[in-house]
Amino acid sequence: MPDLQPIDGDALESLMLAVAGLGVLLLLGVLLRAVVPVLRRFFIPAALVGGVIGLMFGPYALDVIPDSITSTWSGIAGILITVVFAPMLMGERLPKVKDAAKEAAPHVFYSYFSSFATVAVPALLTVFLFTPLFGTTPLFSTIFEVSWPGGHGTAAGMEEAYTALGWADGSSVALGSATAGLIFGIVAGMIMINIAARKGQLANYTGGSAKAASDVLPESEAHVESRGRLQRASLDNLAFHASLVAVAIIIGFVLKHFVDMVITGVPLFPLAMIGGLVVHLVIVRTPAQELVDKATLNSIAGVALDFLVVSAVASLSLPVLIANWQALTITLVAMAILSVAIFYWIGPRIFGKDWVENSIVNFGAMTGVVSIGLVLLRAADPNFKTGAFRGFALRAPFASPFVGGGLVTAMFPIAVANWGNLAVGIGCAVLCMLLIGVAMATGIWKRPGARER
Known part of the structure; x- marks a missing residue:
């Protein structure tokens, strides 16, 4: 079990001020998006904007924000990823494999192929x-693989795992890559x-509907x-759902205790996600399942993710990026070429009809997490009139x-170590x-245009 340490009032007050500072950065990010149209045009989230502001005022630039605060932010980022992942499988109505396979299979193939290629x-x-x-x-x-499809959240959350494997700078490099x-x-x-x-390859493109x-x-x-x-009178709705997330995290801690006996370096957040699945499987067999609201769980994860991103970017270690600039630059170029090649090849x-819409959402998810994929899909397919959104959503439980x-x-990382x-x-x-080979054998893989004919 984890070595729990008592936290005195002064430490809690420092934590409160550090979190309040993150709130200020998030609000600054929102304001900058409001007055700088290019940030909205390129869908740069307020959390990322706020994180860059924090980085500019941090110890590696203007040195206004003290190192003690940025160190606290770095630690917060590693904790919040667990809150993001814990409710992922809670409140989900998992589709039957047979019903979802036909529509989701190409998207599942794209996800696994791109992930293995990214490694x-x-x-x-x-x-x-x-x-x-x-x-x-x-x-x-x-x-x-951690930072492109995983994004800033996973990059920050892997700090503990990289440190355990002897590379404490891994999370900072991953954040730069993200x-x-x-x-x-x-x-x-x-x-x-x-x-x-x-080229006339889009069915419902309107040329600018995605520009907010x-x-x-x-x-x-x-x-x-x-x-x-x-x-x-019993319990506030948000407190009820936060308690479900807390139970999932505790189950994750217990699982980590046993996993560490076999394999060291496994981070907490995927185990907390399994804990969330355990909570889900228990609660759906009780009358309490009617109380679980997926939108509320998503809101909890969303708040955690916004604070995670701003804290992770604001506490980014610039010297670490500079020390790895050669390998990072070469691989980023290679990854860019690889992602475009997968899109066009x-x-x-695997998609045939409406292949651009179906591929662009996976391209976005491969390079900049799911939310970027959905932004690109909205640009290519306003109001989601093709089947790309449904197929991509059905792939989620399998990928x-x-x-x-x-x-x-x-x-x-454990495999490489x-x-x-x-x-x-x-x-x-x-x-x-x-x-x-499996895609060819199952009929998922066909010559371009064969599906339409």
């Missing part, structure tokens, strides 16, 4: 180029959408974030808990080929 290419580059030339740590190869991937995904995605529109004039929704589009069915062969920031992603980059790189490349 294979950096692993082989590291073993043959970076380690011999630059002395780069072997664990460097794993940050791209920022580069997000910006690349948005810019390249919009370019590819415009190219497809000029304002972050403030009109009254008619206001949305309700929470729906409670529990009497407040894999997409038409999100495992790759692109899930359990399998968290295991890659134990078996080396050569074995992991070749193994992931072989898995990519096996996936293509």
Whole structure:
């Protein structure tokens, strides 16, 4: 079990002030998005903007924010990822495999193929180029699966795992990679959408519907974030759902205790997600299942994710990025080429009809997390008139808990530490080929245009 330490009032007060500072940065990010249209045009989230502001005023730039605060922010980022993942599988109505397979299968294939490729290419580059030339740590190869599809949240959450494996700087490098991937995904995605529109490859493109004039929704589009069915005389709805998340985290701690006996370095957040699944499986067998509201759970995860991103970016270690700039730059270019190649080569062969819409959402998820994929899909397919959104949503139970920031992603650094980059790189490349073979055997893989005919 974890070695619990008492926290005195002074430490709690310092934590409160540090969290309050993150709130200030988030509000500054919202205000900057309001007055700088380019930030909205390129869908840069307020949390990322606020994090950059915090980084500018931190010890590596203007040195206004003391190092004690940024150190606290760094620790907060590693904790909040557990809160983000714990409710992921709670309140979900998991689809039957047979019903969802046909529609979701191409999206599931894209997710696993891109994740394995995202590990294979950096692993082989590291073993043959970076380690011999630059002395780069072997664990460097794993940050791209962690940071591109995993995003800033997973990158920050892996700090404990990288530290346990002997590379304390891993999370900072991954955060830099996540920022580069997000910006690349948005810019390249919009370019590819415009190219497809000029070629007449989009069914419902309107040429600009995704550009938000304002972050403030009109009254008619206001949305309700929470729906409670529990009497407040008993317990507030938000407190009830936060308690469910707390139980999931405790189950994750217990699981980690036993996992650490076999494998060291497994982070808490994927185990907390399994804890959430345990809570879900128990509660759906009781009358209390009617009290569980997925929107409320998503709101809790969303708040945690916003504070996580702003804290992680604001506490980013610039010297660590500078120390790894050669390997990072080369691999980012390779990853950019790889992601575009997968889009144009894999997409038409597994989706056929509306292949651009179906591929662009996966491209966005590969380079800059799911939210960027949905932003690009909204640009290519306003109001989601094609089947791309439904297929992508159905793939979530089969892919999100495992790759692109899930359990399998968290295991890659352990695999590299134990078996080396050569074995992991070749193994992931072989898995990519096996996936293509399975797709051909099951009819998912076809010549471009064959599905439409």
